[in-house]
Amino acid sequence: MAATVKDLRSKAELDEVLKKKGSAVLHFWASWCAASSQMDAVMSHLCTEHPKIDFFRVEAEEVPDITEAYSVSAVPFFVFIKNGAVADKLEGANPADLAQKISHLASADGSQKTSEIEEITTISSLNSAVPANGLEVAKKDPLEERLKGLVASKPVMLFMKGSPDAPRCGFSRKVVEILKDLGVEIGSFDILADENVRQGLKTFSNWPTYPQLYVDGEFIGGCDIVTEMHKSGELKELFTTKGLNIQESIESRLKRLINSSPTMLFMKGTPEAPRCGFSSKVVNALQEEGISFGSFDILSDNEIREGLKKYANWPTYPQLYHKGELIGGCDIILELKANGELKAELA
The missing domain is CATH 3.40.30.10 (Glutaredoxin)
Incomplete structure (x- = not known):
């Protein structure tokens, strides 16, 4: 009969517990873990409520044979044993869950006193602790x-x-x-x-x-x-x-392309290899004015080629845009350059 929580200090002691074929709870703890200390208080309460169950503490870092046997990687950690075999496990500092699992272990129908849960869940909230020697505090932040x-x-x-x-x-x-x-x-x-x-x-x-x-x-x-x-x-x-x-959507693609460069030229071919005379003239005008610009070859994408005509309400190419706004085609660009206004327009 258990009236207190006992310490297990060796694998041999654990083997003796398993031979009894009874019910037992192992609490894996660490001295540096404040949550473990709080759960000790919970265990002390529960062992008086369930005298037919044996309650044990195992200092996780001091008895590695037992810790490794149950794959313990965080504290607090609980193992529930029935007839020498593992019946359940619980990771973390959750008094209500611990009480419920112990109640299930104690009775075949899993019944539990409501007052017991209420009493245990009023225990003060558990404090976090700094991990050591590879073990972590198995406490979860509800908001996180x-x-x-x-x-x-x-x-x-x-x-x-x-x-x-x-x-x-x-x-x-x-x-x-x-x-x-x-x-x-x-x-x-x-x-x-x-x-x-x-x-x-x-x-x-x-x-x-x-x-x-x-x-x-x-x-x-x-x-x-x-x-x-x-x-x-x-x-x-x-x-x-x-x-x-x-x-x-095509409109989204057009907006993204138009705004992909402060000054954007939609043309036939590329600035290095224009594929129509009008595109070549606009490229030359921009380069002579020292204006840097991005470009898109409308011959490479028919959806863009046809869609931009409707979007801009401008039926021909090239089309020059600055900061998302249409400036015009070849004639307008050449006229702006001839009047000395092109650079100022694109400033």
């Missing part, structure tokens, strides 16, 4: 666990102000528009609805502002980073790499 669950709840998860249908700040709205343009399914959480999540995620992500975008549980960044990745095509590439369904 909740944040992990939220982050992993959808492949694309956006923590924002408001909802995708009703964003409540301009930055959140901008990221939602980008994700919708890419055609990905958005999971979201309104951080204005839960102050704990709002403040906790800042620490969890090490990022002080919102919105915050996660993809497959990985933090990507806020509005500025998402916007830059979208402009460069990195965001689409990331989604593709992750196996996410991408259905980017």
Whole structure:
């Protein structure tokens, strides 16, 4: 009959316990772990409630033979033994779970006094401790666990102000528009609805502002980073790499290309090898003025070639854009250059 929690100091002592074919609970603990000390108080209470069960403490780092036998890698850790065999295990400092498992061990029907659970769950919250010698404190932060669950709840998860249908700040709205343009399914959480999540995620992500975008549980960044990745095509590439369904609209593609460089020329061919006289003239005009520019060969993508005509309401090529705005075609560019206005127009 157990009235106190006893210490097991060797494998031989454990073997004697197993030979009895009775019920026993082993508490693996460490002297440096405050949570272990608190669980000792729980064990002391439970051993008086269940006198037919033997309760033992095992100092995990001092009796490695026993620790390794039960694959203990964290403290506190509990092993429940029935008739010489392992019946159950419990990792972490959870008094209510410990009480329930011991009650199941004590009775075939798993019954347990409600008052016992209530009494045990009022024990003061357990303190964290610094890990030592490779063992970790098996205590989980409820908020951190909740944040992990939220982050992993959808492949694309956006923590924002408001909802995708009703964003409540301009930055959140901008990221939602980008994700919708890419055609990905958005999971979201309104951080204005839960102050704990709002403040906790800042620490969890090490990022002080919102919105915050996660993809497959990985933090990507806020509005500025998402916007830059979208402009460069990195965001689409990331989604593709992750196996996410991408259905980017033609309008989104055009916007991204137009804004991929401050000055952007849609032409036939490339600046090094123009494939029409008009494109060649515009390239020469820009180069003579010392204007750097990006370019896109509309002959390489018919969807862009036809789509840009409608988007710009301009039927011919080349087309020159500056900061997202259409400047014009060959005639307008050459006229601006002749008047000495081209460089100023693109400044």
